[in-house]
Amino acid sequence: METREIIMNHYTSSPYKIKKEDIKDYQKISVQSDSCIDHLDIFVKIEEDKIVDAYFEGEACAIATSSCSILLKNCINRNFTEIQEFITNFENMINDCPYNEKQLDEAIVFREIIRQGNRKACAYLPYKGLKQILGKEL
Amino acid sequence: MNIEDFPMLKEDLIYLDNGATTLKPQCVIDKITEYYTKYSANAHRGDYDISFKVDQEYEKAREIVRNFIHAKYKEEVVFTSGTTESLNMVAFGFFGKFLEKNDEILITQSEHASNVLPWFQLSKKLGIVIKYIPLDEHHYVTLENVKKSITPNTKVISLASITNVIGDERPIKEICEFAHQNNIFVVMDGAQSVPHRKTDVQDLDVDFLAFSGHKMCGPTGIGILYGRKELLEEMEPQTYGGGMNESFDSPDEVYLKDLPTRLEAGTPNIAGVIGLGEAIKYLEKIGMDKIEEYEKNLRAYAINKLICIPHLDILNIESDSGIISFNVNDIFSQDVAYHLNKYKICVRAGNHCAKILKKETGVQNSLRVSLYFYNTESDIDNLVDLLSNKEKIIEGML
Incomplete structure (x- = not known):
């Protein structure tokens, strides 16, 4: 699939952008951009050292929404070490440091887009949120 | 009017975010x-x-x-x-x-x-x-x-x-x-x-x-x-x-x-x-009365064109100032603003610091065009032209 198609699919019909009634087993983190109006509420269900389920709500642009969707897809059923590796790899990519392309799955679609204006902050917003959750757990 | 007084307008910039801040004359x-x-x-x-x-x-x-x-x-x-x-x-x-x-x-x-x-x-x-x-x-x-x-x-x-x-x-x-x-x-x-x-x-x-x-x-x-x-x-x-x-x-x-x-x-x-x-x-x-009259006329010009775009939802068709708030149906306001930015059109997307207004209007975020006396009918024409094509907005938002 092309970059555009991947982003639009995750933006318009993400399987992770849902509303759940029963959230008692989930940790919630809200992240808001400092420079624009992106707002995401991320919910994760943690068992031992693993995220076993995750979803999100909120109002955000195509880049922030699709980035969140791709991130959560890559976190479910992974342990904290693996998730941390994924996040570090993504950070390396957006900061022009060496990174492992194969490990990034669909998150690679943001390789060029993050060079456009404020879009880097949009793509990184969900990562900021997830790091706060992981920070509590590690 | 008075465009020539503003160094920022010597470039082909269309600045429609005057509610946030204005350009400075020489x-x-x-x-x-x-x-x-x-x-x-x-x-x-x-x-x-x-x-x-x-x-x-x-x-x-x-x-x-x-x-x-x-x-x-x-x-x-x-x-x-x-x-x-x-x-x-x-x-x-x-x-x-x-x-x-x-x-x-x-x-x-x-x-x-x-x-x-x-x-x-x-x-x-x-x-x-x-x-x-x-x-x-x-x-x-x-x-x-x-x-x-x-x-x-x-x-x-x-x-x-x-x-x-x-x-x-x-x-x-x-x-x-x-x-x-x-x-x-x-x-x-x-x-x-x-x-x-x-x-x-x-x-x-x-x-x-x-x-x-x-x-x-x-x-x-x-x-x-x-x-x-x-x-x-x-x-x-x-x-x-x-x-x-x-x-x-x-x-x-x-x-x-x-x-x-x-x-x-x-x-x-x-x-x-x-x-x-x-x-x-x-x-x-310039004269404050002249500024007020110019902005009202320009707003009327803009509204007359914007209301003809079927996929726009305008929050304030009636208004006393140069502010027009709207959304493009089914497209997040920030994505529209991003598209317009590609054509050097500056508009604001968001809640505009009026965060409890959503209780009144039911609308969380919107695009805001806010006019000043140095904006022109040509600025509006460019804006309307870009907003008229919804497919192009979707295409241009990435």
Whole structure:
């Protein structure tokens, strides 16, 4: 699939952008951009050292929404070490440091887009949120 | 009109975010540069020529502001960092001294954060009650609804004269008349109105007025607090230090200067003050009535075209100002703004700091076009052309 198609699919019909009634087993983190109006509420269900389920709500642009969707897809059923590796790899990519392309799955679609204006902050917003959750757990 | 005065417009920029801040004409830039290059001394140190010149220019600017808003006395004009600081000074420095538990403040759900949060804080501190004047079906404030909202405990009505999302103009003069008959103070947030039309604080009979320089072709970091002299005399400074004191020996022996200096502690934003004076001179040369009329005509031109676009949802088809808020159906406002940016069209996406307005309109975020006198019909044509093609917006948002 092309970059555009991947982003639009995750933006318009993400399987992770849902509303759940029963959230008692989930940790919630809200992240808001400092420079624009992106707002995401991320919910994760943690068992031992693993995220076993995750979803999100909120109002955000195509880049922030699709980035969140791709991130959560890559976190479910992974342990904290693996998730941390994924996040570090993504950070390396957006900061022009060496990174492992194969490990990034669909998150690679943001390789060029993050060079456009404020879009880097949009793509990184969900990562900021997830790091706060992981920070509590590690 | 007057496009040639603005260096930023020499590029093919279409700047439609004037509610956030305005572009600066060359004369304002020159005036600020002149201060920094020819007499860059501190104020209130008139022992040498260039500092004396600073004081002269600084006080000249105050007189320009006084005349511009038709205040009675120069002492009623206080330089602040902007509308936000001015409103905080009014809330904490004046009303923080006098209000008591269960006293009521009337605002609306379409106020900017700067006319909401200081009152929220005061409410937590003093136990005062914040009430909202109901808006009519167009999200307007009517005198009738103000009358219905007051109780024997109402002490303050604090309103934007023009709101920053809906752009409606409030009947401030009528509200002041009614409020004063009932011993209620009126605070006017003039951030969106003072730059766009004539302001006469004596005719309005408003108790306090706050506005910002950067929204009226002036520099950032400078604003005005106007207050009736007898009220400012009672205002507690929110900042203490240099410049504002007469003498001090101990905590019980602190003597402050007279108005307005006592409310301007520290080295002031001298370049900002002088630049604001120049900006006002510039606006007056064009004429505030002319600016108002031009913007109204341009808005009508824009609305007539925008309402023909079927996928636009306009929040304020009717409005008294140059503000148009809307959404493109099914597309997040920020993505539309991003698309327009590719064509050098600057518009704002978001809640525009009016975060409780969604309770009123049911709309969380929107795009906002806010006009000024240097915008043109051609700017609008370009905007309309891009907004007309929804497929192109979807294509262009990435």
